Structures are given as structure tokens and as C-alpha cells.
Amino acid sequence: MASLEVHKERLAVLASQFKALLTSFLKTTQIFFYFLFFLPKKNIPEGSHQYELLKHAEATLGSGNLRMAVMLPDGEDLNEWVAVNTVDFFNQINMLYGTVTDFCTEEKCPIMSAGPKYEYHWADGTNIKKPIKCSAPKYIDYLMTWVQDQLDDETLFPSKIGVPFKKNFLNVAKTILKRLFRVYAHIYHQHFDSVMQLQEEAHLNTSFKHFIFFVQEFNLIDRKELVPLQELIEKLTTKDR
Ligand SMILES: [Zn+2]
Secondary structure, three states: OHHHHHHHHHHHHHHHHHHHHHHHHHHHHHHHHHHHHHOOOOOOOOOOHHHHHHHHHHHHHOOOOHHHHOOOOOOOOHHHHHHHHHHHHHHHHHHHHHHHOOOOOOOOOOOEEOOOOOEEOEOOOOOOOOOEOOOHHHHHHHHHHHHHHHHHOOOOOOOOOOOOOOOOHHHHHHHHHHHHHHHHHHHHHHHHHHHHHOOOHHHHHHHHHHHHHHHHHOOOOOHHHHHHHHHHHHHHHHHOO
């Protein structure tokens, strides 16, 4: 009897060890795939001034005061501040949309919408001049590829120290942010239930709130463009400032 008990105990220990091993293996694989798919699409090189700015933004965000966190840090260049934050928002949106891509399909989202009242047609002004009606996944693919192309353009987003920004840089950034807003709008209107299921809503809200505070601080998106999420914006910006 005694040896049977010992045997059982050993089995239980082995089983729990195996379970722990399996869990850690699954976690590692999960992390691996997470990084494989959601690695920031645009990297700000470590050691650069822009990297310092990004770190500054992250540190002030941690203070919880978003209005303060989005302000231009003392002595910094507005263009560079807007550039670093635009890259950061692009990476965040890329990651957030990545979590709902399984639900955002040709069948489920045949049009790019933000609720029943707003529909977007894609045009980038250069390759596609006449707006085309397409599904949401297609539209967002066009949009994110277009933004990526802008961010990778060294003449628009110079990464080297001393290379100046073009005079129209803020206009370029405004167009990028205006378009990125539509991805938030689509996620909120069409995929919020999936976001809730994935328990990503806090992440989405924090990211969107930061985005809105930032564009409000520098007046980067027209009010009329923000209408599809107006109620949410009022809720998020009046609750705590
Ligand atoms: Zn969708």
C-alpha cells in the first residue's frame, strides 16, 4: 500500500512538472508568434535622438497625466515630436488591428465602415486617385501599406541627425493621422465585441485616448473627421483630463 501511495505521489509530481513544462513551452511559442506577427513595423533605432523622445513619451505616459504626456517637451522640435508619435501610433494600431484580423474578413466587413452612417472609399491621391469602394480588410491593407511607405520615406521621415524635415511635414503627418483614425473607428464600430472577448478593450481605450489627446494638443485632425467616434471621444476626454 505504502509503495502504491509513493508511486501515486511521484506520478502526481511528474504530472505537475509536465504540466509546468507544457505551459512554459506554450508561453514561449505564444511569445515567439506574437513577436513574429506583431513586431513593430517601423523601428526607431536605439541610441538615436528620436529613440530618446520615444522613451520620454513612454515615461511621461506612465505618470498617468495624458494631457501633460502629449505636450511638446522643452526645447524639442515639433516636427520631430509629431514624427516619433506618429510612428508609435502606427505601430500601436497595427498591433491592435492585428488582434481582430480573424474577424475582419471580406464576408463580415464587405465595406469599410465606421457604424451605419460612415463609409470610406480608398484613394491615396497618387496611385489611386479615384476613390474605390472595397472591403474593410482590403481598405485597411491599402491604408497601412500607404502609411508604411510614408514612414519609410527618408525625405519625409528623416531618421538621421541633422537632416531637416520638409516644410509640408505637418500636412503629411495630418493626412497619416486622419487615415489612421479610421482604423480605430472601424475597430470600435465593427469589432468591439471581439475586442471585449479578447480582453483587449483597456489596451484599445488607452491607445485611442493617447491618440486623441495628441491630435487635440496640436490640432492635427479636423473635427468633422472625428465625428464617427465623437461620443466616445467626449466620454474619454471628459472623464479624466
Ligand atoms: Zn472589419
